[in-house]
Amino acid sequence: MTRHGGFEPVFCTIVPPHVLDRLAQAGDPVLAGPARRTLQRDAYERTQRRLTTVVGARAVAPLAAEPGTPHRTVHDAGHGTGLPGRAVRAEGDEPGQDATVNRAYAGLGATFELLLSAYGRDSIDGAGMPLVATVHYDRDYNNAFWNGEQMVFGDGDGEIFLDFTLPIDVIGHELAHGVTQHTANLDYFGQSGALNESVSDVFGALIKQYSLGQTAAEADWLIGAGLLAPRVTGTALRSMKEPGTAYDDDVLGKDPQPATMDDYVRTGRDNGGVHINSGIPNHAFYLAATTLGGHAWERAGQIWYDVLTGGELRQDALFTDFATLTVKAARARFGQGEELLAVTKAWERVGVRTL
Numbered sequence: 001m002t003r004h005g006g007f008e009p010v011f012c013t014i015v016p017p018h019v020l021d022r023l024a025q026a027g028d029p030v031l032a033g034p035a036r037r038t039l040q041r042d043a044y045e046r047t048q049r050r051l052t053t054v055v056g057a058r059a060v061a062p063l064a065a066e067p068g069t070p071h072r073t074v075h076d077a078g079h080g081t082g083l084p085g086r087a088v089r090a091e092g093d094e095p096g097q098d099a100t101v102n103r104a105y106a107g108l109g110a111t112f113e114l115l116l117s118a119y120g121r122d123s124i125d126g127a128g129m130p131l132v133a134t135v136h137y138d139r140d141y142n143n144a145f146w147n148g149e150q151m152v153f154g155d156g157d158g159e160i161f162l163d164f165t166l167p168i169d170v171i172g173h174e175l176a177h178g179v180t181q182h183t184a185n186l187d188y189f190g191q192s193g194a195l196n197e198s199v200s201d202v203f204g205a206l207i208k209q210y211s212l213g214q215t216a217a218e219a220d221w222l223i224g225a226g227l228l229a230p231r232v233t234g235t236a237l238r239s240m241k242e243p244g245t246a247y248d249d250d251v252l253g254k255d256p257q258p259a260t261m262d263d264y265v266r267t268g269r270d271n272g273g274v275h276i277n278s279g280i281p282n283h284a285f286y287l288a289a290t291t292l293g294g295h296a297w298e299r300a301g302q303i304w305y306d307v308l309t310g311g312e313l314r315q316d317a318l319f320t321d322f323a324t325l326t327v328k329a330a331r332a333r334f335g336q337g338e339e340l341l342a343v344t345k346a347w348e349r350v351g352v353r354t355l
């Protein structure tokens with residue numbers, strides 16, 4: 001197990017490897033086959049990511065976009081694995097016949113809009129970075145990922161997973177990895193890795209809530225709702241409201257997320273449990289946001305964003321470091337008000353100390 005260096009962007013797949021590992025061992029080849037194939041593709045793409053990081057090849061050429069306007073391109077891989085594939089919808093193009101293309105385009109747009117209108121951030125890098133997505137990647141591909149440069153979506157195998165463009169929070173989750181990469185750049189291992197994952201869930205959820213105009217009380221606080229096929233016993237990939245309850249299925253197993261430090265999972269798998277222990281900071285955000293009420297992106301989201309982009313968050317931050325900075329950010333932005341109390345109490349309830 002190696003620790004990520006400072007220069008290696010996160011290669012995040014929305015479905016973590018431990019879930020696919022379990023599926024790959026299923027007795028039914030209809031279920032195991034796509035999972036095995038997906039794991040192989042993920043391993044290959046992860047390697048490619050390392051190579052291109054070193055060589056600097058395959059970078060998306062920056063285009064001269066008007067500041068404060070999105071610059072989206074959606075590509076179709078045509079069930080192959082070449083990236084980015086054929087460009088099928090560029091910025092300003094009318095919607096076409098392919099609902100998957102249209103959903104990817106809309107999801108990129110919603111993410112751009114939340115970042116700009118709520119936080120004054122011009123795209124992922126704060127400097128108008130073009131947003132690039134590829135859909136229909138491979139066959140029966142059970143994942144979606146951010147490779148450091150662009151988003152990639154599979155169609156799912158239809159047995160366990162459906163089209164990965166269906167949940168807008170999955171699109172937001174992956175793009176938020178890009179924001180983290182360009183700001184705090186949290187190491188993708190152990191607690192800092194779980195914070196990296198949690199930040200992506202937080203902003204993924206906020207993008208969904210923003211696009212639906214929901215308050216914290218109205219939101220479902222699920223990540224990946226609508227992604228699981230009907231045969232699966234479950235509602236989503238993760239729950240920020242009740243970590244550990246998103247699914248409990250014969251084939252998929254049970255959602256392993258803890259909600260508090262009492263149930264913190266020590267594991268070498270999944271980069272030290274980055275998609276598992278993220279349940280703890282996820283739940284802290286949920287508690288802070290629902291205590292405050294109203295639109296979660298306005299206060300709780302602003303505090304989390306301030307920590308992510310404020311320059312004080314170390315790459316190897318622990319939960320307690322992040323929590324302490326949220327308390328500091330709450331005070332800096334909102335003074336000694338209810339925000340400070342809500343954030344402090346939220347961390348207390350999940351068992352993370354603030355200093």
Ligand SMILES: [Zn+2]
Pocket residue numbers: 012013014173174177197200
């Ligand atoms: Zn992720």
